[in-house]
Amino acid sequence: MTTDEAKTTTKRQVPAVTRAVAILRFLARSPEPVGVNPMARELDLIPSTCLHILRVLQDEGLVEFDSQTKRYSMGIGILPLARAALQKNSFSTLVQPRLSQLSEDFGVTGIATQLAEPNQMVVVALSHSNMPFRLQVDMGSRFPTLISATGRLFAAFAELDRDRLQERFARLVWDHPPSFEDWLAEVEEARTRGFAVDEGSYISGVTVIAVPVFDARGKMIRSLVAIGISERLAKGDVPKLAKALIAIRDEIQDSQVVMGA
Structure with a gap:
């Protein structure tokens, strides 16, 4: 490899950009506005550096500043992007x-998620059923990669060792948390059959079925998910939903190959 080629292929670190992205992700995860000092401590930044970056992001409309509380939050300027x-x-x-x-066919909520950052999946497509009662899921909603049915798949197909999985599993929030050993068994089952099911563990009374979507290198980067009220799912609906999701996944991947995506 020539020197010019090495320069081209080497990823250069740009600290200011990395810190700005970290701040935006932190604010996106935060349930309420945050002051400079707590934010700087959480992100291991010098407060003055954090403040300078926040002011630039504020000028661009990507964050908002409340002059009374002296706290920052995500700005609406992020929406067009x-x-x-x-x-x-x-x-x-x-x-x-x-x-x-x-x-329409099954009376479930359908979502597609995509890996947005190392530990988060984001909803990139969404459909609701016409049932009188339905689950509220929003476009852009974020979830930990290891939670619910998608999480079992991510654990099954990601290259994470047992210790790392257990560390991240311990931070997950469930309505009815499974034991780590039971969860690992379900992860292995998901790997074997190619889809995963969460029956009331993540959300009480709710069944979640998910299938993985892989990139060209065989890495799981997305999932297709069906979410239904457990009592309303007829016997045999779960395998039918899994089969339908797999058919959608295969059709989408074939279409993307044809399109050169």
Whole structure:
């Protein structure tokens, strides 16, 4: 490899950009506005550096500042960027009508998630059923990668050792948390059969079925999910939903190959 090629392929560190992204992700996860000092401590930043970056982000409309409380929160300027990203996401465009049909056929909420950062999945497509009662899920909602049915799949296909899995598993919040050993058994089952099911563990009374979506290198980067009220799912609906999700996944992947995506 020549010196010029090495320079081209080497990823250069840009600390200011890395810190700005860390701040935006922190604010996105925070349930309420945050002051500079707590934010700096959490992100291991010098407060003055954190403040300078926040002011630039504020000028760009990506964060908002409350002059009375002296706290920062996400700004609405992020919305056009997020909307443009979703509109240009070929996966979201392809999967949306298929999820809508799934919701109509089975009376479930259908979602597609995508790996947004190392430990988070974000909802990039969504369809609701016409049932009088339905689960509230929003576009852009974020979930830990290891939670619920998608989490079992991510654990099954990600290269994470047992200790790392247990460390992250301990931080998950469930309505009815499984034991780590039971969860590992379910992870192995998901790996074997190619889909995962969460029956009331994550959300009481709710069944979640998920299938993995892989990139060209065989890495799981997305999932297709069906969410239904457990009492309303007929006997045999779970395997039927899993089969339908797998069919959607395969059709989407075939379409993306044809499109060169």
